Amino acid sequence: MPVSIVLFEDNDRLRESLAYLLNSDPEYTVTGDYNNCNQAVEIIEELAPDVVLMDIDMPGKTGISGVAMVKQTRPDTAVIMYTVFEDDERLFQCLCAGANGYLLKKTPPARLFDAIQEVLNGGAPMSPNIARKVLNSFQQKTDNLYNLTDRETEVLQLLVKGNSIKVIADALNMAFDTVRSHLKKIYLKLHVNCGKEAIAKALNEKLI
Known part of the structure; x- marks a missing residue:
């Protein structure tokens, strides 16, 4: 079965591009994409994804809250932050909330696929600047x-x-x-x- 992925990203154009990119590989399937994480608990309960890509700055609940909601609902779901923020405070808050990885949005598309595989294998993928x-x-x-x-x-x-x-x-x-x-x-x-x-x-x- 392909790896199931859920996207939380408020930039509609970026979210659609990510979904298209990931769905272009038969090993992955985007089962849901949303412009906020306010209903993350219900979404994760229903879709039970293998991986979540989570933005930080979204309307309503932030992605930091979203990580905690996902991990409390389904601890086995791996969460990779996908954000423009590089500051220590948000990075630390995301890791403490349960994030498994932290990628910047300038990350090359090929690295995104690598990161998903890394997190599924127990790694903690991070962009070079973040590492x-x-x-x-x-x-x-x-x-x-x-x-x-x-x-x-x-x-x-x-x-x-x-x-x-x-x-x-x-x-x-x-x-x-x-x-x-x-x-x-x-x-x-x-x-x-x-x-x-x-x-x-x-x-x-x-x-x-």
Whole structure:
């Protein structure tokens, strides 16, 4: 079955273009597109999409509220923010609300397809500018309050860049299960349950 996608975007022209682009590939299908997320709970309950592309600045409820609504309704649905905003505050708020990825609207179309696959594989796709912001914030504090090892730090930095476990394993020349083991230890030390919570904590506390 194709990957089902729901769009929340108030720019009608952009929303229609995104729907056309995604529907042009038989591996994807846009099952719904909306100019606001005010009824996100009902929409997600009805359509149960695999992925949601969510704008931030929309009439009524913001996309930040929309992320929380989607994740509370169907935690398994992956949410990728698709926005023009690059500021730290909105980025952090989206991650804390449960966003799985954060792409800027200037992202090339091919990267959008890659991001959807990454998020489905457990990654946290981000535009390069956003990944740099996260890393800069991540590296501002030199005190390692959570006693992460050098290797755990390397794994976490690659996770922050939006890489999947497989990509991290390839980059560090480690086995897939070894990376998973490192991630479990990282989550335990940071007192979080998943990758997006680890990224959010890194932003909030400016770890390492």
